[in-house]
Amino acid sequence: MLVNLTIANRNDFSVKDVEVTCEHFANSGTQIDSNTRTIYERVPANTAFSVHGFNMGFIHSQAKTTRCSVTDYELL
Numbered sequence: 001m002l003v004n005l006t007i008a009n010r011n012d013f014s015v016k017d018v019e020v021t022c023e024h025f026a027n028s029g030t031q032i033d034s035n036t037r038t039i040y041e042r043v044p045a046n047t048a049f050s051v052h053g054f055n056m057g058f059i060h061s062q063a064k065t066t067r068c069s070v071t072d073y074e075l076l
Contacts, residue, residue, distance in 0.1 A: 001056040009043040019072035024063035033060040
């Protein structure tokens with residue numbers, strides 16, 4: 001799975017090494033898989049960072065929908 005992401009840092013402090021988790025759901029709505037990867041970049045306070053074609057790995061063959069979110073980061 002290749003994703004295009006924009007990470008908005010609306011905090012008053014900079015962050016780095018942003019962890020993104022994508023959850024995959026079957027047609028029934030059941031979560032059947034997830035992928036977690038870290039984007040090793042700095043995101044200054046009150047800015048946004050875009051990444052295109054980021055490889056999140058393989059997904060389950062029965063996945064019909066996916067939801068991605070930031071699940072962790074480190075403060076600078």
